[in-house]
Amino acid sequence: xxxxxxxxxxxxxxxxxxxxxxxFGDFExxxxxxxxxxxxxxxxxxxxxxxxxxxxxxxxxxLLKADSGLVKVLGNTVDDISYxxxxxxxxxxxxxxxxxxxxxxxxxxxxxxFPLVRNRRELKKQQINVAVEEVLDAVGLSQTINQMPAELSxxxxxxxxxxxxxxxxxxxxxxxxxxxxxxxxTCFEINNLINQVQQQYKTSSIxxxxxxxxxxxxxxxxxxxxxGKFDRQGTFDAIxxxxxxxxxxxxxxxxxx
Amino acid sequence: xxxxxxxxxxxxxxxxxxxxFLRMFIxxxxxxxxxxxxxxxxxxxxxxxxELIKQCYNIGLKxxxxxxxxxxxxxxxxxxxxxxxxxxFGAQSWxxxxxxxxxxxxxxxxLTALISAGKVGSSIGAELGSMRVTEQIDAMEVSATNxxxxxxxxxxxxxxITLPILTFYTAFIGLLGALLNVTVSENxxxxxxxxxxxxxxxxxxxxxxxxxxxxxxxxISMVGCYQGYNSLKGTEGVGKAANxxxxxxxxLVFIEEVITVQFxxxxxx
Numbered sequence: 001x002x003x004x005x006x007x008x009x010x011x012x013x014x015x016x017x018x019x020x021x022x023x024f025g026d027f028e029x030x031x032x033x034x035x036x037x038x039x040x041x042x043x044x045x046x047x048x049x050x051x052x053x054x055x056x057x058x059x060x061x062x063l064l065k066a067d068s069g070l071v072k073v074l075g076n077t078v079d080d081i082s083y084x085x086x087x088x089x090x091x092x093x094x095x096x097x098x099x100x101x102x103x104x105x106x107x108x109x110x111x112x113x114f115p116l117v118r119n120r121r122e123l124k125k126q127q128i129n130v131a132v133e134e135v136l137d138a139v140g141l142s143q144t145i146n147q148m149p150a151e152l153s154x155x156x157x158x159x160x161x162x163x164x165x166x167x168x169x170x171x172x173x174x175x176x177x178x179x180x181x182x183x184x185x186t187c188f189e190i191n192n193l194i195n196q197v198q199q200q201y202k203t204s205s206i207x208x209x210x211x212x213x214x215x216x217x218x219x220x221x222x223x224x225x226x227x228g229k230f231d232r233q234g235t236f237d238a239i240x241x242x243x244x245x246x247x248x249x250x251x252x253x254x255x256x257x
Numbered sequence: 258x259x260x261x262x263x264x265x266x267x268x269x270x271x272x273x274x275x276x277x278f279l280r281m282f283i284x285x286x287x288x289x290x291x292x293x294x295x296x297x298x299x300x301x302x303x304x305x306x307x308e309l310i311k312q313c314y315n316i317g318l319k320x321x322x323x324x325x326x327x328x329x330x331x332x333x334x335x336x337x338x339x340x341x342x343x344x345x346f347g348a349q350s351w352x353x354x355x356x357x358x359x360x361x362x363x364x365x366x367x368l369t370a371l372i373s374a375g376k377v378g379s380s381i382g383a384e385l386g387s388m389r390v391t392e393q394i395d396a397m398e399v400s401a402t403n404x405x406x407x408x409x410x411x412x413x414x415x416x417x418i419t420l421p422i423l424t425f426y427t428a429f430i431g432l433l434g435a436l437l438n439v440t441v442s443e444n445x446x447x448x449x450x451x452x453x454x455x456x457x458x459x460x461x462x463x464x465x466x467x468x469x470x471x472x473x474x475x476x477i478s479m480v481g482c483y484q485g486y487n488s489l490k491g492t493e494g495v496g497k498a499a500n501x502x503x504x505x506x507x508x509l510v511f512i513e514e515v516i517t518v519q520f521x522x523x524x525x526x
Binding site: 058061062063087088090091093094095097098099101102103104105114115118119121164165168 | 303384387388391392393395396397398399400401402403407
């Protein structure tokens, strides 16, 4: 298993997060988190369950509102823009959900067509078909086009979820636990797919995970979310080579060792 | 309009004696905003015509068998139960008129609404609730689609459109049930029966029933959508959404029935 190259210096920023705070009732999840995503990189956000990793990407995509702090995505401050502008911004962001979130009542074709039909109304049926076949081909699941989501395995559902976001050709990809609950071989395939998406679609991505194999295989950079803040950021080796009482257990309990 | 998924956990009022009242007012305000959003967004492009037709089919056609059976049985039973009282005064010949008026003015709209609240309201609540829990609604949001327009507007419009049609269908099927009973008991011809049944029905009756059906349809679907769309707490939340959609929907239908009856009574001399 090889570690990916680090993000080159002086790369432009596509997401800028500064002093982000959010609490649910009395429980403060993010306590002044600051993070940048640079153009073309895969940034892996590591952290234990319940530390606010998924909350972070939901704030980035405008699904949740932070209590305070700045979130700037592709030059737009997410909190300051109108709903219409937010929808426009979301066209440039792909979001792959932990449980795939495929539309149960629709076939795979309808799932993939859904965002395209509603956001590119000028497209003809034939162009939509070509786009659907192209993304299905990219995730290697062309044969599932007329199946229902319930007929697919967990790994296939993840791939279709990614394909559905790719159909709008986003500039940023947000992956929420892409390998959670999958067997090692399927995890390997999903990791390859994330790398393939980065190269083929020239995306900048945030990958939320607690799977260190995934982090090492796909991440140009890793950010550890500890106690609501990103205190440690850098390449995988740089972070895990240091003796750190907070990070060591995370490493020790992962099968990578 | 700025839209954000409500952070209900964060905005929940503290658990104090006044908490219940506060929660109730917050819910009422949420329902108000939800309804206003429907009127704001429901009639503006882009339109979801295909989904609207699909929902009309789901809501209308799939409720038809249940409504047919219930309407038919109601017609038979109502006629049978009314006969002895009229017979006491030798007014059996008024039976078709009585059944016609009762069915069209109250029984058909109410019966259709209650069955729809059970079948349509619960199904909308459960469907949207499970979509919320499995993040399918969030998935629509992040794919730059307005899920409110696709899910809520279409369902509310479809129910509001189909319920008046179903109401008149129920009234007709109920009259067929009554005809069967009258034919068997008194050997009345269908021509005399229908002439007599429709004789007393006025334009006001038809208008009132249509308005009631529209109101019931809107209420049932709106409650179902609100409960499902704002469903929380996993699978338990889905069950609660479906259950609340039926209970609240039926409760509001009865309240609306009382109000509309009083209102239209003002126009009857």
